[in-house]
Amino acid sequence: MASSREHPLGGSFVQAASAVARDIEAYWQDLERDSPPWPVMSSATPGQVLSKFPGDAPMHPESLERVLADVREVILPGLTHWQAPGFFGYFPANTSPPAVLADLLCAGLGVQGMSWATSPACTELEVRVLDWLARAIGLPARFEFGDGSGLGGAVIQGTASEAAITTLVAARSRVRNRLGPSARIGVYASTQAHSSIAKAAMIAGVIDRAPDFAGPGDDGGALADDQRSGGVLRLIAPGKGLSMDTSALSRAMSRDAAMGITPTFVVATVGTTASMAVDDVGACATLAERHGAWLHVDAAFAGAACVCPEFRDLLRGCERADSFCFNPHKWLLTTFDCDCLYLADRRAIIDALSVTPEYLRNPAATPAANPAAHPARIDYRDWQLPLGRRMRALKLWFVMRLYGVEGLRAYIREHVRLGEMFAAIVAADDRLELVAPRGLSLVCFAPRPKPGEILASVNERARALLLATNADGRVYLTHATLPTEADGSARAAAQRFVLRMAIGGSFTQERHVRLAWSLIRGALP
Numbered sequence: 001m002a003s004s005r006e007h008p009l010g011g012s013f014v015q016a017a018s019a020v021a022r023d024i025e026a027y028w029q030d031l032e033r034d035s036p037p038w039p040v041m042s043s044a045t046p047g048q049v050l051s052k053f054p055g056d057a058p059m060h061p062e063s064l065e066r067v068l069a070d071v072r073e074v075i076l077p078g079l080t081h082w083q084a085p086g087f088f089g090y091f092p093a094n095t096s097p098p099a100v101l102a103d104l105l106c107a108g109l110g111v112q113g114m115s116w117a118t119s120p121a122c123t124e125l126e127v128r129v130l131d132w133l134a135r136a137i138g139l140p141a142r143f144e145f146g147d148g149s150g151l152g153g154a155v156i157q158g159t160a161s162e163a164a165i166t167t168l169v170a171a172r173s174r175v176r177n178r179l180g181p182s183a184r185i186g187v188y189a190s191t192q193a194h195s196s197i198a199k200a201a202m203i204a205g206v207i208d209r210a211p212d213f214a215g216p217g218d219d220g221g222a223l224a225d226d227q228r229s230g231g232v233l234r235l236i237a238p239g240k241g242l243s244m245d246t247s248a249l250s251r252a253m254s255r256d257a258a259m260g261i262t263p264t265f266v267v268a269t270v271g272t273t274a275s276m277a278v279d280d281v282g283a284c285a286t287l288a289e290r291h292g293a294w295l296h297v298d299a300a301f302a303g304a305a306c307v308c309p310e311f312r313d314l315l316r317g318c319e320r321a322d323s324f325c326f327n328p329h330k331w332l333l334t335t336f337d338c339d340c341l342y343l344a345d346r347r348a349i350i351d352a353l354s355v356t357p358e359y360l361r362n363p364a365a366t367p368a369a370n371p372a373a374h375p376a377r378i379d380y381r382d383w384q385l386p387l388g389r390r391m392r393a394l395k396l397w398f399v400m401r402l403y404g405v406e407g408l409r410a411y412i413r414e415h416v417r418l419g420e421m422f423a424a425i426v427a428a429d430d431r432l433e434l435v436a437p438r439g440l441s442l443v444c445f446a447p448r449p450k451p452g453e454i455l456a457s458v459n460e461r462a463r464a465l466l467l468a469t470n471a472d473g474r475v476y477l478t479h480a481t482l483p484t485e486a487d488g489s490a491r492a493a494a495q496r497f498v499l500r501m502a503i504g505g506s507f508t509q510e511r512h513v514r515l516a517w518s519l520i521r522g523a524l525p
Protein backbone atom coordinates (compact mmCIF):
# COMPACT_ATOMS: atom_id res chain seq x y z
CA MET A 1 0.00 0.00 0.00
CA ALA A 2 1.70 3.20 -1.19
CA SER A 3 -0.62 5.55 0.71
CA SER A 4 -3.75 5.34 2.79
CA ARG A 5 -5.70 6.59 -0.25
CA GLU A 6 -5.31 3.05 -1.50
CA HIS A 7 -7.53 2.07 1.36
CA PRO A 8 -8.48 -1.48 2.16
CA LEU A 9 -12.23 -0.86 2.11
CA GLY A 10 -12.98 -3.20 -0.76
CA GLY A 11 -14.77 -0.47 -2.71
CA SER A 12 -14.91 3.30 -2.84
CA PHE A 13 -14.80 5.35 0.37
CA VAL A 14 -18.34 6.54 -0.35
CA GLN A 15 -19.64 2.98 -0.64
CA ALA A 16 -17.91 2.02 2.59
CA ALA A 17 -19.17 5.13 4.39
CA SER A 18 -22.67 4.36 3.14
CA ALA A 19 -22.41 0.88 4.60
CA VAL A 20 -21.46 2.32 7.99
CA ALA A 21 -24.22 4.93 7.74
CA ARG A 22 -26.71 2.17 6.92
CA ASP A 23 -25.61 0.24 9.99
CA ILE A 24 -26.00 3.32 12.19
CA GLU A 25 -29.48 3.92 10.81
CA ALA A 26 -30.38 0.25 11.33
CA TYR A 27 -29.05 0.45 14.90
CA TRP A 28 -31.23 3.48 15.68
CA GLN A 29 -34.24 1.73 14.15
CA ASP A 30 -33.58 -1.37 16.24
CA LEU A 31 -33.44 0.74 19.38
CA GLU A 32 -36.84 2.24 18.54
CA ARG A 33 -38.59 -1.10 18.05
CA ASP A 34 -41.28 -2.05 20.56
CA SER A 35 -39.14 -5.09 21.42
CA PRO A 36 -35.53 -4.01 20.87
CA PRO A 37 -33.01 -6.83 20.31
CA TRP A 38 -30.97 -5.91 23.39
CA PRO A 39 -31.74 -4.68 26.91
CA VAL A 40 -31.00 -0.98 27.35
CA MET A 41 -28.43 -1.79 30.02
CA SER A 42 -25.95 -4.35 28.80
CA SER A 43 -26.21 -7.71 30.50
CA ALA A 44 -22.60 -8.59 29.58
CA THR A 45 -20.51 -10.05 32.37
CA PRO A 46 -16.93 -8.82 32.89
CA GLY A 47 -14.59 -10.27 30.26
CA GLN A 48 -17.42 -11.66 28.11
CA VAL A 49 -16.81 -9.22 25.26
CA LEU A 50 -13.05 -9.28 25.71
CA SER A 51 -12.96 -13.04 25.24
CA LYS A 52 -14.46 -12.64 21.75
CA PHE A 53 -11.48 -10.66 20.44
CA PRO A 54 -8.31 -12.48 19.33
CA GLY A 55 -5.23 -11.83 21.45
CA ASP A 56 -3.19 -10.44 18.53
CA ALA A 57 -3.91 -7.97 15.74
CA PRO A 58 -4.46 -9.51 12.28
CA MET A 59 -1.29 -9.82 10.21
CA HIS A 60 -3.17 -9.40 6.93
CA PRO A 61 -6.05 -7.13 5.92
CA GLU A 62 -9.56 -8.25 6.74
CA SER A 63 -12.67 -7.08 4.94
CA LEU A 64 -14.81 -4.16 6.10
CA GLU A 65 -17.83 -6.50 5.94
CA ARG A 66 -16.17 -8.80 8.48
CA VAL A 67 -15.39 -5.90 10.82
CA LEU A 68 -18.95 -4.53 10.56
CA ALA A 69 -20.32 -8.00 11.20
CA ASP A 70 -18.30 -8.10 14.44
CA VAL A 71 -19.72 -4.72 15.39
CA ARG A 72 -23.20 -6.18 15.02
CA GLU A 73 -22.48 -9.53 16.62
CA VAL A 74 -19.95 -8.73 19.33
CA ILE A 75 -20.02 -5.01 20.05
CA LEU A 76 -23.72 -4.14 19.99
CA PRO A 77 -24.77 -6.85 22.47
CA GLY A 78 -22.02 -5.62 24.78
CA LEU A 79 -23.19 -2.02 24.87
CA THR A 80 -25.43 -0.16 27.22
CA HIS A 81 -27.59 1.65 24.70
CA TRP A 82 -27.37 5.31 25.61
CA GLN A 83 -29.33 6.22 22.48
CA ALA A 84 -32.21 3.86 23.32
CA PRO A 85 -35.34 5.95 23.77
CA GLY A 86 -35.92 4.10 27.05
CA PHE A 87 -32.59 5.29 28.48
CA PHE A 88 -33.41 7.45 31.50
CA GLY A 89 -30.23 6.95 33.51
CA TYR A 90 -27.56 9.41 34.71
CA PHE A 91 -27.87 12.36 32.35
CA PRO A 92 -28.31 11.59 28.68
CA ALA A 93 -25.47 11.64 26.15
CA ASN A 94 -27.15 13.14 23.13
CA THR A 95 -26.45 12.44 19.52
CA SER A 96 -28.21 13.37 16.29
CA PRO A 97 -27.77 12.74 12.58
CA PRO A 98 -26.34 16.25 11.95
CA ALA A 99 -23.82 15.87 14.78
CA VAL A 100 -22.75 12.41 13.60
CA LEU A 101 -22.19 13.70 10.07
CA ALA A 102 -20.23 16.65 11.39
CA ASP A 103 -18.03 14.30 13.43
CA LEU A 104 -17.40 12.27 10.28
CA LEU A 105 -16.44 15.44 8.47
CA CYS A 106 -14.22 16.42 11.38
CA ALA A 107 -12.42 13.08 11.12
CA GLY A 108 -12.11 13.42 7.37
CA LEU A 109 -10.67 16.92 7.53
CA GLY A 110 -8.41 15.67 10.29
CA VAL A 111 -7.09 19.08 11.23
CA GLN A 112 -5.24 19.96 14.41
CA GLY A 113 -6.49 23.25 15.77
CA MET A 114 -4.04 23.70 18.60
CA SER A 115 -3.05 27.17 17.42
CA TRP A 116 -4.79 29.67 15.20
CA ALA A 117 -2.01 29.21 12.64
CA THR A 118 -2.38 25.42 12.54
CA SER A 119 -5.90 25.81 11.10
CA PRO A 120 -7.42 29.29 11.19
CA ALA A 121 -10.90 28.11 10.21
CA CYS A 122 -10.94 25.60 13.07
CA THR A 123 -10.41 28.39 15.60
CA GLU A 124 -12.56 31.02 13.94
CA LEU A 125 -15.53 28.70 13.49
CA GLU A 126 -15.30 27.86 17.19
CA VAL A 127 -15.18 31.56 18.11
CA ARG A 128 -18.25 32.29 16.01
CA VAL A 129 -20.30 29.29 17.03
CA LEU A 130 -19.61 29.82 20.75
CA ASP A 131 -20.85 33.40 20.44
CA TRP A 132 -23.96 32.12 18.64
CA LEU A 133 -24.54 29.67 21.44
CA ALA A 134 -23.98 32.29 24.15
CA ARG A 135 -26.68 34.42 22.53
CA ALA A 136 -28.94 31.43 22.00
CA ILE A 137 -28.92 30.60 25.71
CA GLY A 138 -29.05 34.25 26.82
CA LEU A 139 -25.67 34.34 28.56
CA PRO A 140 -24.58 37.84 29.58
CA ALA A 141 -22.68 39.55 26.76
CA ARG A 142 -19.48 39.75 28.80
CA PHE A 143 -18.87 36.05 28.05
CA GLU A 144 -18.84 36.66 24.30
CA PHE A 145 -15.82 37.33 22.15
CA GLY A 146 -17.93 39.87 20.34
CA ASP A 147 -18.88 42.06 23.31
CA GLY A 148 -16.24 44.60 22.40
CA SER A 149 -14.22 44.46 25.64
CA GLY A 150 -11.75 41.97 24.25
CA LEU A 151 -11.84 40.09 27.55
CA GLY A 152 -14.69 37.59 27.27
CA GLY A 153 -14.43 34.40 25.29
CA ALA A 154 -15.13 30.72 25.20
CA VAL A 155 -13.65 27.37 24.30
CA ILE A 156 -14.95 23.90 23.53
CA GLN A 157 -13.45 21.35 25.88
CA GLY A 158 -14.22 17.68 26.13
CA THR A 159 -16.08 17.68 29.41
CA ALA A 160 -17.32 19.76 32.32
CA SER A 161 -14.61 18.05 34.39
CA GLU A 162 -11.92 19.63 32.23
CA ALA A 163 -13.68 22.99 32.58
CA ALA A 164 -13.53 22.63 36.36
CA ILE A 165 -9.83 21.74 36.34
CA THR A 166 -8.78 24.49 33.95
CA THR A 167 -10.75 27.21 35.72
CA LEU A 168 -9.50 26.08 39.13
CA VAL A 169 -5.92 26.24 37.85
CA ALA A 170 -6.60 29.74 36.50
CA ALA A 171 -8.07 30.80 39.85
CA ARG A 172 -5.13 29.28 41.75
CA SER A 173 -2.72 31.09 39.49
CA ARG A 174 -4.54 34.40 39.97
CA VAL A 175 -4.26 34.04 43.74
CA ARG A 176 -0.62 32.95 43.67
CA ASN A 177 0.31 35.80 41.32
CA ARG A 178 -1.14 38.10 43.95
CA LEU A 179 0.01 36.42 47.17
CA GLY A 180 2.99 34.30 46.20
CA PRO A 181 3.51 30.59 45.58
CA SER A 182 2.82 29.46 49.13
CA ALA A 183 -0.73 30.86 49.28
CA ARG A 184 -3.04 28.23 50.76
CA ILE A 185 -5.93 27.55 48.43
CA GLY A 186 -9.57 27.17 49.53
CA VAL A 187 -12.14 25.57 47.20
CA TYR A 188 -15.88 25.59 47.95
CA ALA A 189 -18.87 23.81 46.48
CA SER A 190 -22.02 22.11 47.68
CA THR A 191 -22.07 18.47 48.78
CA GLN A 192 -24.50 18.18 45.86
CA ALA A 193 -21.90 19.48 43.37
CA HIS A 194 -20.55 17.00 40.87
CA SER A 195 -17.60 14.84 41.93
CA SER A 196 -15.54 16.44 39.16
CA ILE A 197 -15.03 19.43 41.46
CA ALA A 198 -13.33 17.23 44.07
CA LYS A 199 -11.27 15.61 41.33
CA ALA A 200 -10.25 19.05 40.02
CA ALA A 201 -9.09 19.98 43.53
CA MET A 202 -7.08 16.74 43.69
CA ILE A 203 -5.45 17.26 40.29
CA ALA A 204 -4.70 20.92 41.06
CA GLY A 205 -2.87 19.79 44.21
CA VAL A 206 -5.28 21.55 46.57
CA ILE A 207 -6.10 18.28 48.33
CA ASP A 208 -4.49 14.88 48.09
CA ARG A 209 -7.49 12.59 48.32
CA ALA A 210 -11.21 12.69 47.68
CA PRO A 211 -13.41 13.93 50.50
CA ASP A 212 -15.55 11.52 52.44
CA PHE A 213 -18.85 12.71 50.98
CA ALA A 214 -20.82 11.10 53.78
CA GLY A 215 -18.46 12.19 56.54
CA PRO A 216 -19.28 14.96 58.97
CA GLY A 217 -17.66 18.28 58.15
CA ASP A 218 -18.40 21.75 59.38
CA ASP A 219 -22.09 22.61 59.32
CA GLY A 220 -22.94 19.11 58.13
CA GLY A 221 -20.86 19.36 54.93
CA ALA A 222 -17.73 17.44 53.97
CA LEU A 223 -14.09 18.42 54.14
CA ALA A 224 -10.84 17.35 52.53
CA ASP A 225 -7.55 19.00 53.22
CA ASP A 226 -3.90 18.52 52.44
CA GLN A 227 -1.28 18.95 55.13
CA ARG A 228 1.48 19.57 52.58
CA SER A 229 -0.19 22.21 50.41
CA GLY A 230 -2.28 23.60 53.26
CA GLY A 231 -5.25 23.68 50.86
CA VAL A 232 -8.84 22.73 51.61
CA LEU A 233 -11.91 21.65 49.73
CA ARG A 234 -15.07 22.39 51.64
CA LEU A 235 -18.29 20.82 50.46
CA ILE A 236 -21.11 22.80 51.98
CA ALA A 237 -24.31 21.10 53.10
CA PRO A 238 -27.43 22.01 51.17
CA GLY A 239 -30.21 24.09 52.60
CA LYS A 240 -33.83 24.13 51.53
CA GLY A 241 -34.47 22.78 48.05
CA LEU A 242 -31.05 21.07 48.11
CA SER A 243 -29.26 24.19 46.93
CA MET A 244 -26.07 25.21 48.71
CA ASP A 245 -26.57 26.83 52.11
CA THR A 246 -24.88 30.13 51.37
CA SER A 247 -24.84 31.16 55.06
CA ALA A 248 -22.75 28.07 55.75
CA LEU A 249 -20.62 28.96 52.72
CA SER A 250 -20.11 32.46 54.08
CA ARG A 251 -19.05 31.10 57.49
CA ALA A 252 -16.66 28.59 55.92
CA MET A 253 -14.98 31.22 53.73
CA SER A 254 -14.60 33.71 56.58
CA ARG A 255 -13.23 31.06 58.94
CA ASP A 256 -10.71 29.94 56.35
CA ALA A 257 -9.65 33.51 55.60
CA ALA A 258 -9.07 34.07 59.33
CA MET A 259 -6.91 30.92 59.40
CA GLY A 260 -4.72 32.09 56.51
CA ILE A 261 -6.41 30.03 53.80
CA THR A 262 -7.30 32.10 50.73
CA PRO A 263 -10.82 31.48 49.45
CA THR A 264 -9.91 30.94 45.81
CA PHE A 265 -12.58 29.05 43.89
CA VAL A 266 -16.33 28.79 44.47
CA VAL A 267 -18.47 26.50 42.35
CA ALA A 268 -22.18 27.20 42.02
CA THR A 269 -24.10 24.34 40.44
CA VAL A 270 -27.05 25.14 38.22
CA GLY A 271 -28.82 21.80 38.01
CA THR A 272 -27.19 19.28 40.35
CA THR A 273 -26.62 15.76 39.13
CA ALA A 274 -28.71 14.07 41.79
CA SER A 275 -31.79 16.30 41.80
CA MET A 276 -31.37 19.35 39.50
CA ALA A 277 -31.11 21.70 42.48
CA VAL A 278 -29.95 25.20 41.62
CA ASP A 279 -27.52 27.11 43.81
CA ASP A 280 -28.06 30.81 44.44
CA VAL A 281 -25.46 32.12 42.00
CA GLY A 282 -25.97 35.75 43.05
CA ALA A 283 -25.31 34.95 46.73
CA CYS A 284 -22.23 32.91 45.76
CA ALA A 285 -21.05 35.87 43.65
CA THR A 286 -21.37 38.26 46.61
CA LEU A 287 -19.20 35.97 48.74
CA ALA A 288 -16.71 35.33 45.95
CA GLU A 289 -16.37 39.08 45.36
CA ARG A 290 -15.91 39.73 49.08
CA HIS A 291 -12.98 37.32 49.24
CA GLY A 292 -11.57 37.90 45.75
CA ALA A 293 -12.39 34.30 44.78
CA TRP A 294 -13.22 32.99 41.32
CA LEU A 295 -16.84 31.97 40.77
CA HIS A 296 -17.38 29.08 38.39
CA VAL A 297 -20.92 28.06 37.38
CA ASP A 298 -21.40 24.41 36.49
CA ALA A 299 -24.58 24.09 34.43
CA ALA A 300 -23.49 20.87 32.71
CA PHE A 301 -27.00 19.58 31.98
CA ALA A 302 -29.35 22.47 32.76
CA GLY A 303 -27.52 25.10 30.69
CA ALA A 304 -29.04 23.71 27.50
CA ALA A 305 -32.55 24.54 28.77
CA CYS A 306 -31.69 28.24 28.53
CA VAL A 307 -32.17 28.14 24.76
CA CYS A 308 -35.79 28.60 25.86
CA PRO A 309 -36.35 32.11 27.25
CA GLU A 310 -38.77 30.75 29.86
CA PHE A 311 -35.94 28.86 31.61
CA ARG A 312 -33.45 31.72 31.70
CA ASP A 313 -34.13 32.36 35.37
CA LEU A 314 -31.54 29.63 35.78
CA LEU A 315 -28.93 32.18 34.72
CA ARG A 316 -29.78 34.68 37.44
CA GLY A 317 -26.52 35.85 39.01
CA CYS A 318 -24.35 34.43 36.22
CA GLU A 319 -23.56 37.96 35.04
CA ARG A 320 -21.25 38.13 38.07
CA ALA A 321 -19.50 34.79 37.49
CA ASP A 322 -15.95 34.38 36.21
CA SER A 323 -16.79 31.28 34.22
CA PHE A 324 -19.78 29.23 33.13
CA CYS A 325 -19.90 25.84 31.48
CA PHE A 326 -22.49 23.49 30.04
CA ASN A 327 -22.49 20.38 27.91
CA PRO A 328 -24.33 20.39 24.58
CA HIS A 329 -23.40 16.70 24.53
CA LYS A 330 -25.78 16.13 27.41
CA TRP A 331 -28.94 17.80 26.16
CA LEU A 332 -28.44 19.73 22.94
CA LEU A 333 -28.32 17.04 20.27
CA THR A 334 -24.53 17.23 19.98
CA THR A 335 -22.49 14.05 20.04
CA PHE A 336 -20.05 13.55 22.93
CA ASP A 337 -17.67 15.26 23.58
CA CYS A 338 -18.63 18.91 23.75
CA ASP A 339 -18.43 21.11 26.81
CA CYS A 340 -18.63 24.87 26.25
CA LEU A 341 -16.65 26.88 28.76
CA TYR A 342 -17.31 30.63 28.86
CA LEU A 343 -14.94 33.08 30.53
CA ALA A 344 -15.56 36.67 31.57
CA ASP A 345 -11.84 37.47 31.34
CA ARG A 346 -9.92 35.03 29.24
CA ARG A 347 -6.52 36.40 30.27
CA ALA A 348 -6.51 34.41 33.51
CA ILE A 349 -6.76 31.00 31.83
CA ILE A 350 -4.24 31.92 29.15
CA ASP A 351 -1.83 33.22 31.74
CA ALA A 352 -2.19 30.03 33.79
CA LEU A 353 -1.96 27.51 30.95
CA SER A 354 0.37 29.01 28.33
CA VAL A 355 3.53 27.05 27.65
CA THR A 356 5.30 27.99 24.44
CA PRO A 357 8.33 25.98 23.38
CA GLU A 358 10.19 27.13 20.28
CA TYR A 359 8.56 24.55 18.02
CA LEU A 360 5.11 26.00 18.71
CA ARG A 361 6.05 29.60 18.05
CA ASN A 362 4.64 31.29 15.00
CA PRO A 363 5.07 34.79 13.71
CA ALA A 364 2.03 36.74 14.90
CA ALA A 365 1.55 37.32 18.61
CA THR A 366 -1.57 36.02 20.35
CA PRO A 367 -4.08 38.59 21.61
CA ALA A 368 -2.98 37.77 25.17
CA ALA A 369 0.58 38.81 24.44
CA ASN A 370 -0.40 41.54 22.06
CA PRO A 371 -3.82 43.09 22.60
CA ALA A 372 -3.55 44.78 19.23
CA ALA A 373 -3.67 41.39 17.51
CA HIS A 374 -6.99 40.48 15.94
CA PRO A 375 -9.38 39.02 18.58
CA ALA A 376 -10.05 35.96 16.43
CA ARG A 377 -6.37 35.08 16.45
CA ILE A 378 -6.58 32.70 19.36
CA ASP A 379 -4.30 29.84 20.28
CA TYR A 380 -6.74 27.45 21.91
CA ARG A 381 -3.94 25.22 23.17
CA ASP A 382 -3.61 27.85 25.94
CA TRP A 383 -7.22 27.33 27.03
CA GLN A 384 -7.25 23.59 27.69
CA LEU A 385 -5.35 20.61 29.12
CA PRO A 386 -4.09 18.90 25.95
CA LEU A 387 -2.13 20.49 23.18
CA GLY A 388 -3.96 18.90 20.26
CA ARG A 389 -7.59 19.50 19.46
CA ARG A 390 -9.96 18.43 16.75
CA MET A 391 -12.56 20.56 15.07
CA ARG A 392 -15.40 20.00 17.53
CA ALA A 393 -17.04 23.28 16.56
CA LEU A 394 -18.22 21.58 13.36
CA LYS A 395 -20.80 19.49 15.19
CA LEU A 396 -22.19 22.46 17.10
CA TRP A 397 -22.32 24.43 13.86
CA PHE A 398 -24.16 21.63 12.06
CA VAL A 399 -26.59 21.21 14.95
CA MET A 400 -27.30 24.92 15.26
CA ARG A 401 -27.73 25.40 11.52
CA LEU A 402 -29.73 22.27 10.80
CA TYR A 403 -32.11 22.51 13.77
CA GLY A 404 -32.07 26.28 14.22
CA VAL A 405 -32.57 27.80 17.66
CA GLU A 406 -36.32 27.21 17.35
CA GLY A 407 -35.72 23.52 16.66
CA LEU A 408 -33.54 23.26 19.75
CA ARG A 409 -36.19 25.02 21.82
CA ALA A 410 -38.86 22.61 20.66
CA TYR A 411 -36.60 19.69 21.59
CA ILE A 412 -36.00 20.95 25.15
CA ARG A 413 -39.63 21.95 25.67
CA GLU A 414 -40.86 18.50 24.71
CA HIS A 415 -38.58 16.85 27.29
CA VAL A 416 -39.65 19.29 29.99
CA ARG A 417 -43.28 18.57 29.09
CA LEU A 418 -42.59 14.85 29.45
CA GLY A 419 -40.89 15.50 32.81
CA GLU A 420 -43.97 17.41 34.01
CA MET A 421 -46.24 14.64 32.78
CA PHE A 422 -44.21 11.95 34.51
CA ALA A 423 -43.98 13.93 37.77
CA ALA A 424 -47.76 14.40 37.77
CA ILE A 425 -48.33 10.67 37.24
CA VAL A 426 -45.99 9.77 40.11
CA ALA A 427 -47.51 12.39 42.40
CA ALA A 428 -50.97 10.98 41.76
CA ASP A 429 -50.00 7.48 42.95
CA ASP A 430 -50.12 7.29 46.73
CA ARG A 431 -47.62 4.44 46.83
CA LEU A 432 -44.91 6.82 45.60
CA GLU A 433 -43.71 10.32 46.35
CA LEU A 434 -41.55 12.95 44.68
CA VAL A 435 -38.52 13.22 46.94
CA ALA A 436 -37.35 16.49 45.39
CA PRO A 437 -39.22 19.02 43.28
CA ARG A 438 -39.07 18.15 39.56
CA GLY A 439 -36.23 20.04 37.94
CA LEU A 440 -36.70 20.59 34.17
CA SER A 441 -36.97 17.02 32.85
CA LEU A 442 -35.54 15.21 35.91
CA VAL A 443 -37.88 13.52 38.37
CA CYS A 444 -36.60 12.00 41.64
CA PHE A 445 -39.05 9.67 43.31
CA ALA A 446 -39.24 6.77 45.74
CA PRO A 447 -41.80 4.58 47.51
CA ARG A 448 -43.74 6.54 50.10
CA PRO A 449 -42.74 5.50 53.63
CA LYS A 450 -45.38 3.50 55.49
CA PRO A 451 -46.38 4.78 58.92
CA GLY A 452 -43.52 4.02 61.32
CA GLU A 453 -41.30 2.52 58.61
CA ILE A 454 -37.58 3.04 59.17
CA LEU A 455 -35.44 4.71 56.50
CA ALA A 456 -33.41 1.56 55.77
CA SER A 457 -36.57 -0.30 54.87
CA VAL A 458 -37.92 2.48 52.61
CA ASN A 459 -34.54 2.61 50.88
CA GLU A 460 -34.56 -1.14 50.42
CA ARG A 461 -37.97 -0.95 48.74
CA ALA A 462 -36.70 1.83 46.46
CA ARG A 463 -33.69 -0.24 45.47
CA ALA A 464 -35.92 -3.24 44.74
CA LEU A 465 -38.26 -1.07 42.63
CA LEU A 466 -35.33 0.17 40.55
CA LEU A 467 -34.04 -3.36 39.96
CA ALA A 468 -37.47 -4.70 39.05
CA THR A 469 -38.14 -1.82 36.63
CA ASN A 470 -34.81 -2.19 34.87
CA ALA A 471 -35.09 -5.98 34.73
CA ASP A 472 -37.59 -5.69 31.87
CA GLY A 473 -34.75 -4.38 29.68
CA ARG A 474 -36.75 -1.81 27.71
CA VAL A 475 -36.00 1.09 30.02
CA TYR A 476 -33.11 2.01 32.25
CA LEU A 477 -33.17 4.35 35.24
CA THR A 478 -30.40 5.04 37.73
CA HIS A 479 -30.46 6.23 41.32
CA ALA A 480 -29.03 8.83 43.65
CA THR A 481 -29.20 9.50 47.34
CA LEU A 482 -30.48 12.75 48.77
CA PRO A 483 -30.14 14.08 52.31
CA THR A 484 -33.40 13.76 54.18
CA GLU A 485 -32.77 16.70 56.48
CA ALA A 486 -32.11 19.44 54.00
CA ASP A 487 -32.03 22.34 56.41
CA GLY A 488 -28.27 22.45 56.83
CA SER A 489 -28.52 21.63 60.52
CA ALA A 490 -28.02 17.88 60.43
CA ARG A 491 -24.42 16.86 61.05
CA ALA A 492 -24.59 13.74 58.93
CA ALA A 493 -28.00 13.79 57.32
CA ALA A 494 -29.57 10.44 56.59
CA GLN A 495 -29.66 9.67 52.90
CA ARG A 496 -32.79 8.74 50.99
CA PHE A 497 -32.39 6.38 48.02
CA VAL A 498 -34.24 7.83 45.02
CA LEU A 499 -34.93 6.65 41.50
CA ARG A 500 -34.00 9.26 38.92
CA MET A 501 -36.08 9.54 35.76
CA ALA A 502 -33.78 11.66 33.57
CA ILE A 503 -35.63 12.49 30.36
CA GLY A 504 -33.49 13.92 27.59
CA GLY A 505 -32.55 11.18 25.15
CA SER A 506 -32.37 12.23 21.52
CA PHE A 507 -34.97 9.64 20.48
CA THR A 508 -37.21 9.62 23.56
CA GLN A 509 -40.93 10.20 23.00
CA GLU A 510 -44.03 10.21 25.16
CA ARG A 511 -44.68 6.51 24.57
CA HIS A 512 -41.30 5.63 26.09
CA VAL A 513 -42.04 7.65 29.21
CA ARG A 514 -45.43 5.95 29.47
CA LEU A 515 -43.75 2.57 29.03
CA ALA A 516 -41.39 3.40 31.91
CA TRP A 517 -44.36 4.30 34.05
CA SER A 518 -46.21 1.08 33.23
CA LEU A 519 -43.12 -0.94 34.22
CA ILE A 520 -42.69 1.02 37.46
CA ARG A 521 -46.37 0.61 38.29
CA GLY A 522 -46.17 -3.08 37.49
CA ALA A 523 -43.19 -3.48 39.81
CA LEU A 524 -44.94 -1.80 42.74
CA PRO A 525 -46.43 -4.18 45.28
Ligand SMILES: Cc1ncc(COP(=O)(O)O)c(C=O)c1O
Binding pocket: 091, 158, 159, 160, 161, 162, 194, 196, 269, 271, 272, 273, 298, 299, 300, 301, 327, 339
Ligand atom coordinates in the same frame (compact mmCIF):
# COMPACT_ATOMS: atom_id res chain seq x y z
C1 LIG B 1 -23.67 18.97 37.22
C2 LIG B 1 -22.60 18.16 36.53
N1 LIG B 1 -21.36 18.67 36.42
C3 LIG B 1 -20.37 18.00 35.84
C4 LIG B 1 -20.59 16.76 35.28
C5 LIG B 1 -19.44 16.05 34.65
O1 LIG B 1 -19.62 16.02 33.30
P1 LIG B 1 -18.46 15.59 32.29
O2 LIG B 1 -18.66 14.16 32.03
O3 LIG B 1 -18.69 16.47 31.10
O4 LIG B 1 -17.17 15.86 32.96
C6 LIG B 1 -21.86 16.18 35.36
C7 LIG B 1 -22.13 14.86 34.80
O5 LIG B 1 -23.20 14.35 34.80
C8 LIG B 1 -22.89 16.90 36.00
O6 LIG B 1 -24.11 16.39 36.14
